[in-house]
């Protein structure tokens with residue numbers, strides 16, 4: 005008979021950042037390099053997984069939109085059972101675990117099972133995209149408010165974004181690609197000008213990054229014409245036009 009494990013393992017909810025391994029925190033890098041079990045989602049860059057020891061058990065619970073993924077309950081149960089079996093688990097997530105990462109649900113499941121959980125922050129896609137594409141999310145001349153919202157199909161019409169975009173504000177939309185047209189319509193119905201500047205950042209902070217710009221009214225067409233693929237962010241507001249040196253115009257158009 006196997007002896008009972010002497011102690012329960014710990015669950016680490018670890019942010020893997022937007023892609024480039026250089027953008028991991030040192031704590032995240034140390035945890036990946038010392039991991040025995042890694043449970044990761046589909047957004048985690050293969051270069052980061054390659055940092056794990058050859059002996060580590062890697063479990064993918066891929067959560068990319070419209071691909072097969074493990075239901076959240078099963079992920080929670082897997083994390084808890086590994087920890088109860090005495091193994092420390094590194095739960096690796098794209099970006100930050102607590103920004104649209106369901107880290108909250110996993111932390112709750114761990115606590116409910118009496119398992120210790122620690123959270124290691126990561127660079128969320130919005131922060132990575134801002135740096136890589138040189139789009140300052142706030143700017144003294146253009147935006148003093150920044151909001152992050154989820155733009156996936158379910159519940160889009162029920163979400164209240166009124167006041168989150170427009171003059172002096174930056175709105176960053178995660179998971180909005182498949183919904184680009186309804187998102188533009190929703191924002192215009194809330195009063196945003198059709199020529200409000202917009203940027204779409206595909207594969208932010210990765211070698212294949214693309215940054216596309218246009219007016220809000222053309223968002224759906226921009227996404228379609230350029231065959232934008234996931235993962236991508238939609239960023240709305242004057243700061244997306246800074247690079248073109250037409251900030252003054254953009255701010256004027258929004259006013």
Ligand code: SAH
Nearest residue numbers: 099100103105128129178179207208235236
């Ligand atoms: N926890 C993650 C977000 C997960 S939700 C974070 O903090 O970044 C998944 C969404 O994040 C994707 O649909 C996309 O909108 C965005 N995303 C994640 N990585 C990205 C990247 N490298 N470039 C652009 N968008 C990204």
